[in-house]
Amino acid sequence: MTVPFTTVLGVIAWHLADLLAHALALVGMTITNPIDVTWTATQAQIVWQFRLPRALLAVIVGAALAISGTVLQAIVRNPLADPYIFGISSGASLGAVAVLTLGAAVVGGLSLALAAFLGALITMIVVYVIAQQDGSAAPTRLILAGVATGYVLSAFTSYLVLRSATPSGGAAAVLYWLAGSLGGAKWEYLGVPSLVLLLATMVLVLQARPLNAIPAGDETAVGLGVNVERFRLQLFVITSLLVGVVVAISGAIGFVGLMIPHVTRMLVGADHRRVLPIATLLGGSYLVLVDLLGRTLIAPQELPVGIVTAALGGPFFLWLLRRKRPGGGT
Amino acid sequence: MKLEVAAVAVAIAGKRIVHDVSLEVAAGSIVGLIGPNGSGKSTLLRAVYRMLRPAAGYVRLGSDDVWQLSARASAQRTGVVVQETPSDFAFTVAEVVQMGRTPHKGMLAGDTPDDAQIIASALERVQMRSFSERQFSTLSGGEKQRVLVARALAQQPKFLVLDEPTNHLDIHYQLEILELVKSLGITTLITLHDLNLAAAYCHALYLLNQGRIVAAGPPEDVLTPERLRAVFLVDAIPGRHPVTGALQLAFVPLPHQHTDNA
DSSP: OHHHHHHHHHHHHHHHHHHHHHHHHHTTOOOOOSSOOOOOHHHHHHIIIIIHHHHHHHHHHHHHHHHHHHHHHHHTTOTTOOTTTTSHHHHHHHHHHHHHHHOGGGGTSOOHHHHHHHHHHHHHHHHHHHHOBTTBOOHHHHHHHHHHHHHHHHHHHHHHHHHTOOTTSHHHHHHHHHHOOSTTOOHHHHHHHHHHHHHHHHHHHHTHHHHHHGGGOHHHHHHTTOOHHHHHHHHHHHHHHHHHHHHHHHOOOOSHHHHHHHHHHHHHOSOHHHHHHHHHHHHHHHHHHHHHHHHHTTTTSOOOHHHHHHHHHHHHHHHHHHHSOTTSOO | OOEEEEEEEEEETTEEEEEEEEEEEOTTOEEEEEOSTTSSHHHHHHHHTTSSOOSEEEEEETTEETTTSOHHHHHHHEEEEOOOOOOSSOOBHHHHHHGGGGGGOOTTOOOOHHHHHHHHHHHHHTTOGGGTTSBGGGSOHHHHHHHHHHHHHHTOOSEEEEESTTTTOOHHHHHHHHHHHHHHOOEEEEEOSOHHHHHHHOSEEEEEETTEEEEEESHHHHSOHHHHHHHHOEEEEEEEOTTTOOEEEEEEEOOSSOOOOO
16 A cells, blocks of 8 residues: 555655646746756647646635535435535536536537536525525425435436447547546636636625524524524525536536535634635545546546545545444434 | 513414413513413523514513514524524534624634633633533433533623523422522512422413413412312312421322313
8 A cells, every 4th residue: 555655655646747837938937947858849739738627627626615515414404415416417417427428408508517516506596495494495495405306416417328329439438428527627617607706705705694594593593683484595505606607517426526625624723704715625636636646646647636536535435424423313 | 671561462383372462471470380381481482582483472672572573683682592502513512602602602702811801700700611622422311411500691681581591400490590590689580480489489470271371379379279270180288388488399299080181
């Protein structure tokens, strides 16, 4: 274990140094790189066209998933909630897979990302409408409605995949998308997600104080002056939009939204005024590293980042489950 | 600050739980709401602290209709202590009490030295200052309840709503929490299951049965054997507390018959 691990670290360090040096060279700065000093125009081109937007996309996606996961865990009072618990990723997947297998014409000429985003948006609305009763949506009903809707949508997605399973390779593209990947990163894809992330993060961080009151129970939160129903709906919509936007571009990258909030809480405690900004930063940094791993582990082939995050996140989740206090429920 | 509940009706999912309830809590007094399980006590309290909008009637605190106020404005004057939802979020005692400052804080407002002072003195008041950095979830039931009272105090309320604050507490903590409430001198509306505690600590009682007030007044007038038999289905023998002289009831089950009270 030790040797391969240090090897991996070495490779990562090399790639990071490389990337940094190239990036700096591009903006006209030069640093003395102890590893490599010769840049060809092609290398610079690769960094500018692929590596840099990809790293930025990783930051955006990781940050978005981490802050959404943190908020959603609090508003449904469930530490095992993740950004996909309301079926948003299933909706996005169905939209994307419909484009990949049936062709864009079937969904009215929408691009892959737009179809995925619409899928996420429609799912969000359906889940909320199903879950709400007398004008409010209780956390448990939200989760159950989301999970059930997710199953239904996954069934359609699976059907579309099976039905298109030809040797031509269409199914591989679908699988690649479903596993979650940053491989399609381009500069022109970054504008909308970074803007949405920026706005959503600003709004959410400002809600940290009332968010602290929600885990104590709706009655308590109302007693502390939080308009719980409106508050929960607002945060549900903001996080859903944010998750929808990033899922549309990167597919459903698992576990970041579950794992980073917990790591953050272990580091800085439960107060969301600290947790929200730090989880956002950690999420962004984590996904950059994981993507680097995905690109280098079996180079020159590439592992989709979703596979790497899940392979790391799965065991973490299990550990979390084991670590829960005896008699603590769940 | 005086509380006035006038002809309030509350419905949950279309079903009336509370019918035409009127009550008053005089400024500075402690008023108890008693009644059997399911009689509508907690539901009525929810209408008072803005959790459930009444289907009819109004709730007035001082000169304001609380349902005309924003949730925030209402929470600036009313502190609420209800059963806390068990939570997996590891807040410290100080952070829990700090939540009491929420209604007084805008989105961009940080914590000031004033807030720290208010939080510290709220914890001091319930003798939990030395527990500030402990995790709330590791406290005993009595300690938790005192911290929740401290949080309500950090709201600097003019009026307190307490829903079964003695639930699950041993007798020491039951008396301690009620002594604390008494010492605060804040106008308080409280629900209690223990009728002897209600008699000992409340200036007035309202007896609720099937969503209606069936008796109101000083404890001695409300807790009569006839009423307790009719509402709680027990025989009650009134006596006096040997030390405090407060009304004390001894309970005997009714002779076994068709207790078909459906």
